[in-house]
Amino acid sequence: MRQNYLLALGSAIILWLGWxxxxxxxxxxxxxxxxxxxAIERIMRGEYTRKGKKIFWLAFLTGFIWNTASIYWVYNAMSAYLPGYVAILIALIPFGLAPLLMATVFRAYYQLRKKTSIWYSFIGLVSCWLGYEFLHQCWDLAFPWMTLGNGFANFHQLIQWYSYTGxxxxxxxxxxxxxxxxxLVWQIREKIEAINNNLLALSLVVWSILPIAISLVIYYNYIEHINPSHVVVVQPNVDPYGKLRNIPPQEQLEDLVRLSESVAQPNTEFFIWPETAISASGGIDENEFRSYPAYERTVQFLNKYKNGNVLSGIESHQLYTFPKTPTAREVVPGRFFDPFNAAVLIDQSSKLQFYHKSKLVPGVEQMPFGGALAFMKPLFAHFGGSTGGYGSQDKPSVFYTRSGIGAAPVICYESIWGNYVTGYIKQGAQFIAIVTNDGWWGDTSGKDQHLQYAKLRAIENRRWVARSANTGISAFINQRGDIVQKTSWWQPNALAQEINLNEELTFYTRYGDLILFLALVGGVFSVFLLFSSKKKQKTPVFPNT
Incomplete structure (x- = not known):
């Protein structure tokens, strides 16, 4: 088994290096x-006992090392200000749960191999894998960071066809x-040729190279329709931990205004400020926001810009006389409080538009599985979130300016969900504004991965992305996924860019994740094979083993 474990370790290292x-x-x-x-094939063909168990733990080893090496920053962010046991507990969500699900997929593959041909088994393997990735997008412990298709975010020239498939x-x-x-490797190593090796090699080349060729043709021939809008993104660089640069809300607002004015033009239409950029002691009551000094100062700033709008993250809440939402909690008798990680659009009129973050971070902004984990509220409270969970809205909504421009207010974690971001575009968003605070992770690969994933949203929807991050990295990304401008880490800055608005819908925007539907069909077919097929006889022929 030692060699098998070394092979599993090799897979983890290769996957990490490719991420x-x-x-x-x-x-x-x-x-x-x-x-x-x-390694799995060696176990299935070898004289081992408890083969399924061995395959499960081999796959878990690969998944655990790959995930931990790629997203170590999850623990890094939490351990900076959480007790060690709490940080480990929350970090187990991506570090341990995802590898367990991955291992379950390979265990199902083994069961299929015992009952059917290798071709049907591979269909089941891929279908179950996509099912695992879909589960990690939609349940209470959602963490789609390691979805395999994200791995090409750092080489976006090769995946322009994501505008069709996601x-x-x-x-x-x-x-x-x-x-x-x-x-191909197995047949060469084992000196068998159940399938012609030349045919396998040709299939591999075509499968790998053809999508790349198509992508490069799309990339070099894609021309944006000229529909300019001048946008500014601001990076104020406020220390989220309060250790190095923690400033009062009013002073933070003045920094935002100063940085905005440093690159603004008379025709600037959008000023994008980062997540929770507008705040006040005790949060901001949305119904009373016009009476806050922060609102008055922002409107005063916009007076210099005829068509100017501020799209900003905001720490807000609403007060109710009865619990309108599951997350509202009673603060005094007959008075209920619901906090939000939100975005707001402010212009020179009296109209205000709010968006409440929908994709909340498990254990930080929401309590997974509701009341079932209520006993863990004291632990999650240490993270600085609300023990009752933040309020949210069920679906995305678009901010519209007085001139009719539609902007998608995407808050931090939400930018990982391709299918969710398409919801903004279908409602008329002409560009994507991501407001985030990547300072929680420190100077780790987390901030870089988050930026790279934003390129995927640009390609899928053919929309510019204007990204404002509190401590970096802020950036502009064009419709091909090119990073046109970006800031440095941990430096206050502002960028200005003339972007092109787009109203056309891509195939992916219109029809979504059709591949998941095919995976569902494949998964149902695999379950049918598991429960209907008799155990096949052992045979030395590779395709039917």
Missing amino acids: PPIPYSSPLLFMGFVPLLY IFGGSVWIWGANILLFM
Whole structure:
């Protein structure tokens, strides 16, 4: 078994090296699972006992090391100000849960191999893998950071066809290459040729190269429709931990105004300020926001810009006389309080538009599985979030200016969900404004990965992305996914850019994750095979083993 564990470790290392933010390393993902598949094949063909259990833990080892090496910053962020046991507890969500799900997928693959051919087993493997990735997008412990299709974010020139398939197309592409390469390697190593090796090699080349060729043609021939709008993004660099640069809300607002004015033009239409940029002691009551000094100062600032709008993150809340939402809690008899991580659009009229973050961070902004984990509220309270959970809205909404421009207010974590961001575009958003605070992670790869993933949203929807991050990295990304401008880490700054608004809908925006539907069909087919097929007879022929 030692050699099998070394092969599993090899898979983890290759997958980690192919993951963002390491530049141009994404093609390594085409071979990342090959050592693990080889080790699993050795176990299935060997004289081992409890083969299913061994395969499960091999796959868990690969997933655990790959995930931990790629997103170590999760623990880094939490351990900076949480007790060690609390930080470990929350970090187990991505570090331990995802590998367990991954291992379950491979365990199902083994069960299929015992009952059906290797081809049907591979269909089941890929279908179950996409099912795991979909689960990690939609349940209470959602953490789609490690969705396999995200791995090409650092080499976006090769995945322009995501505007048709989204990131799940990338997951299928990577798995297809791994399966073909594994079959070729196994046959050469074992000196068998159940399938012609030349045919396998040709299939691998076509499967890998054809999408790249198509992507490069799209990339170099894509021309944006000229529809300019002048936008400013601001990076105030406020220390989220309050250790180095913690300033009062009013002083923070003046910094935002000063940085905005340093690059603004008379025709600037949007000033994008980061997550929770506007705040006040005790938060801001949305119904009374016009009476706050922060609102008056922002409107005063906008008086210099005829068509100017401020799109900003805001710490807000609403007060009710009865609990309108599941997250509202009674603060005094007959008075209920609901906090929000929100965005607001402010212009020179009296109209205000609010958006309440929908995709909340498990254990930080929401309590997973509601009352079932209520006993853990004291632990999650240490994170600085609300023990009752933040309020949210069910679906995205678009901010519209008086001139009719639609902006998608995407708050931090939400930018990882391709299917969620398309909801803004379908409602008329002409560009994507991401407001975030990546300072929680420190100077780690987390901030770089988060920036790279924003490129995927630009490609999927063919929309510019204007990204304002409190402590970096702020950036402008064009419709091809190119980072046109970006700031440095931990430096107050502001960027100005003339972007092109777009109203056309891509195939992916219109029809969403069709590949997931196909995976569901494949998953149902696999379950049918598991419960209907008799155990097949052992045979030395590779495709039917």
